[in-house]
Amino acid sequence: MPAKLMPIKTAKKSVAVQERVDESSISKLTPEALSLMADFFKVLSEVSRLQIVCSLKASAKNVTEIIEETQLGQANVSKHLKMLTQAGVVAREQRGVCVYYRIANPFLFELCDLVFDALTMQAEQQSQQLQQLSQLRQNR
Amino acid sequence: MPAKLMPIKTAKKSVAVQERVDESSISKLTPEALSLMADFFKVLSEVSRLQIVCSLKASAKNVTEIIEETQLGQANVSKHLKMLTQAGVVAREQRGVCVYYRIANPFLFELCDLVFDALTMQAEQQSQQLQQLSQLRQNR
DNA sequence: TCATTATATTACCACACGGTAGTACAATCC
DNA sequence: GGATTGTACTACCGTGTGGTAATATAATGA
Numbered sequence: 001m002p003a004k005l006m007p008i009k010t011a012k013k014s015v016a017v018q019e020r021v022d023e024s025s026i027s028k029l030t031p032e033a034l035s036l037m038a039d040f041f042k043v044l045s046e047v048s049r050l051q052i053v054c055s056l057k058a059s060a061k062n063v064t065e066i067i068e069e070t071q072l073g074q075a076n077v078s079k080h081l082k083m084l085t086q087a088g089v090v091a092r093e094q095r096g097v098c099v100y101y102r103i104a105n106p107f108l109f110e111l112c113d114l115v116f117d118a119l120t121m122q123a124e125q126q127s128q129q130l131q132q133l134s135q136l137r138q139n140r
Numbered sequence: 141m142p143a144k145l146m147p148i149k150t151a152k153k154s155v156a157v158q159e160r161v162d163e164s165s166i167s168k169l170t171p172e173a174l175s176l177m178a179d180f181f182k183v184l185s186e187v188s189r190l191q192i193v194c195s196l197k198a199s200a201k202n203v204t205e206i207i208e209e210t211q212l213g214q215a216n217v218s219k220h221l222k223m224l225t226q227a228g229v230v231a232r233e234q235r236g237v238c239v240y241y242r243i244a245n246p247f248l249f250e251l252c253d254l255v256f257d258a259l260t261m262q263a264e265q266q267s268q269q270l271q272q273l274s275q276l277r278q279n280r
Numbered sequence: 281t282c283a284t285t286a287t288a289t290t291a292c293c294a295c296a297c298g299g300t301a302g303t304a305c306a307a308t309c310c
Numbered sequence: 311g312g313a314t315t316g317t318a319c320t321a322c323c324g325t326g327t328g329g330t331a332a333t334a335t336a337a338t339g340a
Binding site for chain 4: 298
Binding site: 062064 | 316319
């Protein structure tokens with residue numbers, strides 16, 4: 001039974017006890033905890049997997065539908081879905097002959113939107129800086 | 141000049157125009173945009189780099205200090221710092237002989253805390269489900 | 281000048297991983 | 311039974327990348 005996680009707003013509830021961390025802090029995490037985080041990020045660090053995740057945003061889909069939407073190879077999609085499932089990012093559900101996958105935790109979309117916005121702003125700032133630079137060069 | 145990005149709360153301001161996306165949505169991103177996101181996640185998908193990022197949470201540090209704190213090899217740290225710098229995650233600043241690095245965008249910590257909380261809750265739920273399962277087995 | 285310190289770079293190895301062809305397997309249909 | 315469909319798995323190849331030793335470079339100090 002795939003478990004729904006709570007939305008971000010209420011997520012701070014009970015953090016694993018981490019001998020006196022200054023409240024939700026990355027600074028003193030053990031290498032093991034960092035390894036878990038790294039694994040999570042690794043799952044999201046491939047375009048194909050992000051494509052699959054995106055294709056599941058609107059609704060749950062079976063493998064064939066995912067293949068059609070992403071234009072990825074069948075074995076490839078199957079492999080990625082296995083990884084996404086093991087990571088708890090998507091949930092698997094057999095319906096008759098087909099196997100449907102869905103996002104296990106809507107938190108993922110908030111996260112991706114956040115990252116996308118940050119990257120967008122970063123890109124904007126960089127282009128602004130380039131503009132300022134070229135203006136400086138012209139005014140010289 | 142490393143640019144500070146805005147905190148999460150106000151980050152939604154100006155998203156790159158993406159022909160009628162339903163407001164901050166991953167669902168219809170181009171493969172190119174997904175590729176940028178994947179690259180960002182890939183930077184954070186290695187324990188060593190997360191260790192370096194963590195070591196910079198308290199304050200900016202030079203390479204030698206980072207090496208001491210993380211216990212990583214010098215060439216290794218240098219390589220990772222280059223990658224982190226190119227990704228815009230950390231900023232480089234030469235002070236005399238030493239080179240100091242600092243987190244370029246505090247947004248990163250909010251992101252990592254969010255992910256850590258989510259992973260923690262996920263782990264908690266899984267252990268709860270295991271408990272329930274073993275109880276079911278006993279009551280049988 | 282020579283040694284030392286701080287950082288970066290290169291070359292190399294080992295390994296992980298993405299993609300794919302081929303195969304397996306179950307269910308359904310003819 | 312035989313063919314087809316939907317999904318998973320295995321084997322394999324090529325590439326990317328983390329770690330490290332060795333080297334480079336620049337600055338500082340003896």
